[in-house]
Amino acid sequence: MSTQVSTxxxxxxxxxxxxxxxxxxxRPELARFQFRASNRWIGGAHNRSTVKDFxxxxxxxxxxxxxxxxxxxxxxxxxxxxxxxxxxxxLLHALAACLTTSIVYVAAARKVELTAVESTLAGDMxxxxxxxxxxxxxxxxxxxxxxxxxxxxxxxxxxxxxVERAKQxxxxxxxxxxxxxxxVDVEPS
Amino acid sequence: MSTQVSTxxxxxxxxxxxxxxxxxxxRPELARFQFRASNRWIGGAHNRSTVKDFxxxxxxxxxxxxxxxxxxxxxxxxxxxxxxxxxxxxLLHALAACLTTSIVYVAAARKVELTAVESTLAGDMxxxxxxxxxxxxxxxxxxxxxxxxxxxxxxxxxxxxxVERAKQxxxxxxxxxxxxxxxVDVEPS
Numbered sequence: 443m444s445t446q447v448s449t450x451x452x453x454x455x456x457x458x459x460x461x462x463x464x465x466x467x468x469r470p471e472l473a474r475f476q477f478r479a480s481n482r483w484i485g486g487a488h489n490r491s492t493v494k495d496f497x498x499x500x501x502x503x504x505x506x507x508x509x510x511x512x513x514x515x516x517x518x519x520x521x522x523x524x525x526x527x528x529x530x531x532x533l534l535h536a537l538a539a540c541l542t543t544s545i546v547y548v549a550a551a552r553k554v555e556l557t558a559v560e561s562t563l564a565g566d567m568x569x570x571x572x573x574x575x576x577x578x579x580x581x582x583x584x585x586x587x588x589x590x591x592x593x594x595x596x597x598x599x600x601x602x603x604x605v606e607r608a609k610q611x612x613x614x615x616x617x618x619x620x621x622x623x624x625x626v627d628v629e630p631s
Numbered sequence: 632m633s634t635q636v637s638t639x640x641x642x643x644x645x646x647x648x649x650x651x652x653x654x655x656x657x658r659p660e661l662a663r664f665q666f667r668a669s670n671r672w673i674g675g676a677h678n679r680s681t682v683k684d685f686x687x688x689x690x691x692x693x694x695x696x697x698x699x700x701x702x703x704x705x706x707x708x709x710x711x712x713x714x715x716x717x718x719x720x721x722l723l724h725a726l727a728a729c730l731t732t733s734i735v736y737v738a739a740a741r742k743v744e745l746t747a748v749e750s751t752l753a754g755d756m757x758x759x760x761x762x763x764x765x766x767x768x769x770x771x772x773x774x775x776x777x778x779x780x781x782x783x784x785x786x787x788x789x790x791x792x793x794v795e796r797a798k799q800x801x802x803x804x805x806x807x808x809x810x811x812x813x814x815v816d817v818e819p820s
Contacts, residue, residue, distance in 0.1 A: 452675065514731075
């Protein structure tokens with residue numbers, strides 16, 4: 443009888459994970475990634491982004507066979523026809539998704555088996571800012587609250603530590619809390 | 632023969648738009664909105680957000696009959712199975728969608744008919760940050776570049792002004808460039 447040691451934990455191949463980390467430690471130039479989206483206006487508040495290729499580990503990554511398409515919209519009260527979540531809701535989703543994946547990866551690396559990760563997010567906005575009615579309120583959310591419920595085979599304190607570490611590593615949490623320089627170029631015609 | 636004046640421009644009902652602005656000017660408490668998302672881990676890098684109800688104009692808005700569901704994932708090189716765009720790509724989409732809608736609304740308010748709005752976005756990331764390999768690079772994008780192509784029945788200078796005004800009003804552009812306070816609460820079990 444042979445003994446097999448699976449390296450899959452929480453659906454993450456930790457063998458590959460540690461090999462990837464070692465590879466990047468030795469060749470930091472492989473850590474340069476570029477992600478992209480292209481967007482097209484459909485009409486009114488309806489627009490659609492296409493997400494497919496990206497640059498990773500020294501070259502273009504074309505492993506995705508099909509593009510992802512994402513429809514945005516606004517509800518009626520914000521003059522749309524509900525053709526998709528609105529942009530601010532997409533930002534909440536980006537934050538939830540990134541924190542969740544970070545929790546799952548950190549737990550996998552620390553040999554903690556998770557059974558459930560759920561979160562609810564809420565962002566408060568005074569729309570006078572974005573509507574240009576009053577210069578005082580900011581355009582975006584004043585604050586975002588995230589409530590996680592994390593269940594797994596570890597003491598509560600360990601699960602809290604994992605969430606804390608995930609916050610420290612999450613790409614979108616970093617961007618949403620600290621901001622990113624954005625350059626906008628326009629070609630009118 | 633009667634003469635009908637349509638208030639629809641760029642797919643936006645500008646009559647309703649100006650009525651909404653007037654209403655909020657008179658009753659600023661109606662400008663308090665709250666948007667939400669709830670997220671559930673499926674396995675590995677796969678998680679799904681549900682977006683439906685929100686608070687707007689003095690009460691819960693339940694006008695959406697069905698919830699939007701958004702699947703996130705990671706490509707193979709980041710240990711996922713490509714179950715959806717990754718969280719950083721969702722953030723690019725949120726930014727593209729918000730700037731585009733802002734451009735369309737600002738143009739409608741200024742009586743400019745647009746014929747096309749297209750954009751490409753790219754975010755550069757050194758993944759040593761998010762992977763925890765090196766404390767030096769930040770976790771998120773170092774920078775985001777947005778390239779807009781805007782076509783409409785107006786001089787180039789006017790179209791540039793509209794994009795500039797849209798940047799000043801966009802909720803997600805504000806959040807991504809300036810950051811937002813995020814409070815994360817954890818309930819382990």
